[in-house]
Amino acid sequence: MDFSFMSKYYQFYIDGTAVTLFLSFFGVICGVVLGVLIALMKLSKNSIIKGFASSYIELIRGTPLLVQLYIVYYGLPRLVGWDFEDITLGIAAVSLNSAAYVAEIIRAGIQSIDKGQMEAARSLGMPHGMAMRYIIIPQAFKNILPALGNEFIVLIKESAIVSVVGIHDLMYKADTVRGNTYMPFAPLLVAAVIYFTITFGLSKLLGSVERRMRAGDSSI
Amino acid sequence: MIQVSNLNKEFGKLQVLKNIDINISQGEVVVIIGPSGSGKSTFLRCLNLLEEPTDGEIVFEGISITDKTNNINKQRQKMGMVFQQFNLFPHMTVMENITLSPMKLKKMEKKEAEKGALTLLKRIGLEDKAFVYPNQLSGGQKQRIAIARALAMSPDMMLFDEPTSALDPEMVGEVLQVMRELVAEGMTMVVVTHEMGFAKEVGSRVIFMDEGRIVEEGCPKEVFTHPKHPRTKDFLGKVLK
Numbered sequence: 001m002d003f004s005f006m007s008k009y010y011q012f013y014i015d016g017t018a019v020t021l022f023l024s025f026f027g028v029i030c031g032v033v034l035g036v037l038i039a040l041m042k043l044s045k046n047s048i049i050k051g052f053a054s055s056y057i058e059l060i061r062g063t064p065l066l067v068q069l070y071i072v073y074y075g076l077p078r079l080v081g082w083d084f085e086d087i088t089l090g091i092a093a094v095s096l097n098s099a100a101y102v103a104e105i106i107r108a109g110i111q112s113i114d115k116g117q118m119e120a121a122r123s124l125g126m127p128h129g130m131a132m133r134y135i136i137i138p139q140a141f142k143n144i145l146p147a148l149g150n151e152f153i154v155l156i157k158e159s160a161i162v163s164v165v166g167i168h169d170l171m172y173k174a175d176t177v178r179g180n181t182y183m184p185f186a187p188l189l190v191a192a193v194i195y196f197t198i199t200f201g202l203s204k205l206l207g208s209v210e211r212r213m214r215a216g217d218s219s220i
Numbered sequence: 221m222i223q224v225s226n227l228n229k230e231f232g233k234l235q236v237l238k239n240i241d242i243n244i245s246q247g248e249v250v251v252i253i254g255p256s257g258s259g260k261s262t263f264l265r266c267l268n269l270l271e272e273p274t275d276g277e278i279v280f281e282g283i284s285i286t287d288k289t290n291n292i293n294k295q296r297q298k299m300g301m302v303f304q305q306f307n308l309f310p311h312m313t314v315m316e317n318i319t320l321s322p323m324k325l326k327k328m329e330k331k332e333a334e335k336g337a338l339t340l341l342k343r344i345g346l347e348d349k350a351f352v353y354p355n356q357l358s359g360g361q362k363q364r365i366a367i368a369r370a371l372a373m374s375p376d377m378m379l380f381d382e383p384t385s386a387l388d389p390e391m392v393g394e395v396l397q398v399m400r401e402l403v404a405e406g407m408t409m410v411v412v413t414h415e416m417g418f419a420k421e422v423g424s425r426v427i428f429m430d431e432g433r434i435v436e437e438g439c440p441k442e443v444f445t446h447p448k449h450p451r452t453k454d455f456l457g458k459v460l461k
Contacts (some may be wrong), residue, residue, distance in 0.1 A: 035338075085370070114305075114307075116303060116305050117307060118309040118310065119270050119307065120301075120303060120308075120309070120366075121309075122270065122296065122308035123268055123296060123299075123300070123301035123303075123370075124296065124297070124300075124321040124325070124369070124370070124373060125269060125293045125294065125295075125296040125297030125298075125321065125325050125373065126293065126319075126321060126324065126325065127293050130324060134320060134324065135309055137311075139310065139311050140312070176363050210294075
């Protein structure tokens with residue numbers, strides 16, 4: 001296979017990777033922040049708040065990311081009446097989607113903690129929020145880390161979809177190279193290798209964080 | 221110290237506690253016995269509102285804790301609780317387990333809290349376990365640490381919810397010993413237990429509960445040797461043999 005096009009087009013891949021990393025990074029951050037909020041809403045006792053969170057999660061999980069992307073990309077500017085940067089809309093679409101999955105991971109993580117833990121904390125006189133912060137969340141976090149890491153990896157890969165609305169991410173750039181070189185296959189392979197390098201690196205990193213956290217409580 | 225009047229608790233249609241009235245004064249050791257499902261644990265958990273009563277009033281040290289305008293967290297700081305399943309915080313060392321609430325709730329300095337914790341650990345004979353995690357302890361050790369954790373808040377009263385029921389028989393003694401010492405120091409205690417020997421030995425009052433009611437109460441000698449109510453006789457006949 002001929003990869004000689006790379007000497008001419010390597011800068012395309014660097015630019016595209018930068019955009020993909022930028023988009024994924026802020027997608028993950030916003031996704032987690034929103035996800036925590038929605039998880040807390042879903043755990044709320046108020047049935048309206050709880051209902052809103054549940055509907056949100058169901059709607060996001062029940063519609064394709066591509067449709068959500070189009071709705072956000074074409075709908076959000078009209079709804080708010082502002083002109084957003086393309087990349088902002090891309091981040092919004094990706095993180096609104098990810099938030100639903102993150103929320104479910106967090107909710108399950110919190111509910112997996114034995115209720116005796118909350119009772120013990122409350123019996124000592126801790127208010128609910130303090131018990132969550134010092135007792136429940138630290139334990140839940142350790143449990144959800146693998147699932148959360150998985151979700152980050154999914155987000156990075158799925159972010160490739162923003163190329164369809166013309167955001168210049170790695171996938172878009174690879175497509176451009178295909179068009180310019182009339183090579184249908186090889187440029188995609190390069191993109192796949194870059195995506196894999198990013199996700200594999202992240203997966204290894206999260207694995208080592210997990211191991212370190214487990215060493216911390218020296219469980220047997 | 222604590223007055224309970226007309227306490228009712230329903231779980232859906234099931235009425236678990238029926239019109240419980242009781243006064244517990246300072247220094248008393250009240251032991252609650254009864255068959256499983258009699259409501260004794262629910263009653264104990266109502267005393268610090270871990271279980272919310274359906275109606276009735278509980279007044280602790282002159283403050284109604286069933287009145288929602290009063291801050292339950294403040295009152296709970298003065299009533300320690302020990303659980304059947306220990307409920308130590310597994311992500312913290314023994315030292316952190318004990319010092320967390322004094323530091324966060326009483327704004328105690330770390331040094332001071334740790335000094336207090338070490339004194340408590342010495343008292344229960346576990347000062348060498350200060351920096352291990354709960355999963356390296358035996359059941360009996362866990363329960364003694366759980367008692368120390370509750371004592372770290374210097375409570376005026378201690379609630380014990382079947383503290384020895386989840387323990388191997390050989391570890392029951394060490395936990396009862398710690399509780400005995402607490403009794404000797406004059407701690408006000410309410411203990412739900414199946415340890416009849418312990419009830420007889422340290423209880424200043426025994427309460428027999430069945431089907432959500434207090435069936436009989438009195439000093440342990442009397443209740444154990446001359447139970448009045450036929451249900452009490454039946455129960456004691458089975459457990460004492």
